[in-house]
Amino acid sequence: MTDPVEERVRGPRLLGPPRNPRAREEGARGALIAVISTLVFLAIAVSVILTSEAWPAVQRQFFNPEKIAEAFPAIARGFWLDIRLFLLAEVLILIISLVIAMARSLRGPAFFPIRALAITFIDLIRGIPIILLILLLGFGVPALQLPGVPNSAIFWGLTALITSYSAYTAEVYRAGIDSVHESQRMSARSLGLTQIQALRYVIVPQAIRNVIPALLNGFVSLQKDVALVFVLGIREGVREADIFAARTFNYSGYVTATFLFLLVSVPVARFTDWYTDRDRRRKQAVSN
Amino acid sequence: MRTSAWVKFLVLLVAFAMLAAACGDGEADGGTSGGESCDIADLNLVTPGVLTVATGDPAFPPWVGTADGDGFDDPTSKLGFEAGVVYAIAAELGFADADVAWVRTGFNEAIAPGPKTWDFNLQQYSITADREEIVDFSNPYYVTRQALVLYPDSPYVGATSTDDLKDAILGAAIGTTSLDFVENVIKPDTLPNVYDENVDLEAAMNAGQIDGLVVDLPAAYYITAVQVEGAIIAGQFEAAAAAPDEYGLLFADGNSLVACVNEALKEMKDSGKLQELEDTYLTQGGGIPIISG
Numbered sequence: 001m002t003d004p005v006e007e008r009v010r011g012p013r014l015l016g017p018p019r020n021p022r023a024r025e026e027g028a029r030g031a032l033i034a035v036i037s038t039l040v041f042l043a044i045a046v047s048v049i050l051t052s053e054a055w056p057a058v059q060r061q062f063f064n065p066e067k068i069a070e071a072f073p074a075i076a077r078g079f080w081l082d083i084r085l086f087l088l089a090e091v092l093i094l095i096i097s098l099v100i101a102m103a104r105s106l107r108g109p110a111f112f113p114i115r116a117l118a119i120t121f122i123d124l125i126r127g128i129p130i131i132l133l134i135l136l137l138g139f140g141v142p143a144l145q146l147p148g149v150p151n152s153a154i155f156w157g158l159t160a161l162i163t164s165y166s167a168y169t170a171e172v173y174r175a176g177i178d179s180v181h182e183s184q185r186m187s188a189r190s191l192g193l194t195q196i197q198a199l200r201y202v203i204v205p206q207a208i209r210n211v212i213p214a215l216l217n218g219f220v221s222l223q224k225d226v227a228l229v230f231v232l233g234i235r236e237g238v239r240e241a242d243i244f245a246a247r248t249f250n251y252s253g254y255v256t257a258t259f260l261f262l263l264v265s266v267p268v269a270r271f272t273d274w275y276t277d278r279d280r281r282r283k284q285a286v287s288n
Numbered sequence: 289m290r291t292s293a294w295v296k297f298l299v300l301l302v303a304f305a306m307l308a309a310a311c312g313d314g315e316a317d318g319g320t321s322g323g324e325s326c327d328i329a330d331l332n333l334v335t336p337g338v339l340t341v342a343t344g345d346p347a348f349p350p351w352v353g354t355a356d357g358d359g360f361d362d363p364t365s366k367l368g369f370e371a372g373v374v375y376a377i378a379a380e381l382g383f384a385d386a387d388v389a390w391v392r393t394g395f396n397e398a399i400a401p402g403p404k405t406w407d408f409n410l411q412q413y414s415i416t417a418d419r420e421e422i423v424d425f426s427n428p429y430y431v432t433r434q435a436l437v438l439y440p441d442s443p444y445v446g447a448t449s450t451d452d453l454k455d456a457i458l459g460a461a462i463g464t465t466s467l468d469f470v471e472n473v474i475k476p477d478t479l480p481n482v483y484d485e486n487v488d489l490e491a492a493m494n495a496g497q498i499d500g501l502v503v504d505l506p507a508a509y510y511i512t513a514v515q516v517e518g519a520i521i522a523g524q525f526e527a528a529a530a531a532p533d534e535y536g537l538l539f540a541d542g543n544s545l546v547a548c549v550n551e552a553l554k555e556m557k558d559s560g561k562l563q564e565l566e567d568t569y570l571t572q573g574g575g576i577p578i579i580s581g
Contacts, residue, residue: 233492234481
């Protein structure tokens with residue numbers, strides 16, 4: 001076992017599985033092999049693609065630098081909307097789903113109606129394809145023309161995303177709550193904490209820590225799913241790429257959009273790995 | 289292993305750069321070669337002896353089927369303007385009606401690279417220079433105008449110039465010249481909302497999310513008659529002289545069939561057949577107020 005103090009000072013690594021001494025010794029040779037095999041693999045892949053008969057047509061329609069640049073301003077504007085929708089939705093989802101998960105985790109017959117409500121919500125919402133939920137809320141509710149109810153497509157698109165993701169995220173939280181040993185709950189109760197206090201101060205803090213990788217996974221997923229609000233006519237990033245493709249018959253705009261999405265989602269994925277690794281390391285340090 | 293993971297990442301980056309660098313060459317080849325025979329046996333067809341035509345899924349009146357609902361989504365009924373045009377072209381080329389086969393494609397699907405399963409595709413594709421870099425178009429078979437569809441109680445009823453529509457929130461369908469028209473000619477302060485289908489335009493209008501929608505005139509007739517209850521055609525736009533909205537048959541890039549189909553279209557124009565189909569299926573804009581540019 002490496003010295004936990006040293007590990008903590010140097011911090012965990014950004015890529016790959018945890019280091020061990022043997023790997024460190026073989027590092028140089030391993031890196032060389034990895035470089036060579038990667039180069040060979042890429043050379044084969046690239047040459048197969050570039051020599052294919054249809055490549056000039058594909059290149060003209062997908063990888064046309066002129067069109068990629070031409071599509072950029074509109075797609076970037078739409079993508080910025082995606083980012084704002086995503087951040088706002090994520091914050092609300094994390095709060096709402098935690099409340100639902102806590103409601104579902106209450107024990108005792110008195111809380112049955114609350115539990116039943118939470119379970120019904122989760123079952124129903126998870127059973128509805130997200131795109132249908134967006135269409136139903138986005139076009140359906142405003143068509144009722146209820147006084148005081150907003151009819152903005154963005155409002156309802158966001159509401160649908162939050163509703164759907166809250167149901168899934170509540171289940172993630174619940175898995176976290178269930179993963180905390182029952183003795184924790186009992187000890188808290190025996191100290192005189194109420195059910196809700198026990199959840200709030202004892203169970204949930206431990207539960208959240210256990211499910212952070214899963215929450216971050218949902219984070220990455222939501223970051224792409226916000227694009228689905230396009231069905232309501234909202235011009236977000238993917239939609240702008242669609243519009244460009246339909247107008248010019250050139251798909252290079254999709255490459256622009258892909259690039260923008262990767263720009264955000266890859267760092268989040270790396271962060272998730274880094275965080276998980278650090279967390280495990282800290283736990284190991286504590287148990288040592 | 290740490291080093292190697294980083295190296296892999298760098299190598300990937302280099303590969304992407306190589307891909308991008310490869311994107312400099314490769315230009316479109318020339319169009320069709322002229323002077324070829326237009327006998328059925330000599331035509332460039334995906335299935336010899338059969339004219340395979342693609343249209344939308346579903347295909348809407350008045351393009352396929354009539355506004356009364358006859359032959360809805362059934363091009364073999366020969367009803368509807370585009371169905372009529374196809375059978376007239378087939379007759380000019382010497383095909384029997386039974387030798388016309390229909391397939392369905394989405395609007396975008398039709399333009400993906402790769403071999404096609406049809407000889408030509410028609411679903412109100414507007415001819416533009418951008419698109420002609422990717423596919424080939426026939427000569428136009430129809431020239432349309434854009435129209436504004438509103439509810440009668442809309443404040444924009446009575447608009448006489450595109451300036452009156454600056455603060456309107458408009459909707460248009462993706463891939464249409466209607467969308468280009470809104471963005472480039474009307475130029476409203478708010479970008480128009482963009483929908484996949486006319487059906488979604490209707491939903492958005494019902495939900496009060498858009499003030500009105502811009503579609504080509506024949507579609508406006510169908511929408512106000514059938515799809516959006518109570519909506520009216522508030523006006524037709526004076527065609528922007530620089531960009532008449534012309535519909536063409538879409539062919540794979542470089543397909544030699546275009547020349548023969550263009551000849552057939554010319555025959556149909558000269559004989560008045562095309563006009564006759566227009567008069568039958570596409571109500572003209574008489575009595576609808578003009579909105580100037």
